[in-house]
Amino acid sequence: MTCHDLKIAPQFYDAVISGEKKFELRKNDRGFSVGDLVKLKEWVNGKYSGREAIYRIGYILSGYDGLDPDYVILSIEPQ
Numbered sequence: 001m002t003c004h005d006l007k008i009a010p011q012f013y014d015a016v017i018s019g020e021k022k023f024e025l026r027k028n029d030r031g032f033s034v035g036d037l038v039k040l041k042e043w044v045n046g047k048y049s050g051r052e053a054i055y056r057i058g059y060i061l062s063g064y065d066g067l068d069p070d071y072v073i074l075s076i077e078p079q
Helices: 010-018
Strands: 003-008 023-027 037-044 047-061 071-078
Touching: 003 010, 003 023, 010 037, 010 047
Parallel strands: 003 037
Antiparallel strands: 023 071, 037 047, 047 071
């Protein structure tokens, strides 16, 4: 299991924390796997705000029509 540190914009961070957003669209350049952790680190004006949260990858959607082959959609669950 790997923990991936990921930058996230404030509006998306807030949506994840509130439970409204349960997925991440990401470039598939990190070797994501189901069960891995993602540490979402809020990125504001070119620097980290200090707010962060850890989620577990529950499902990975890739290779689907309309989804760029270099990208994946990660289903995330609170850790």
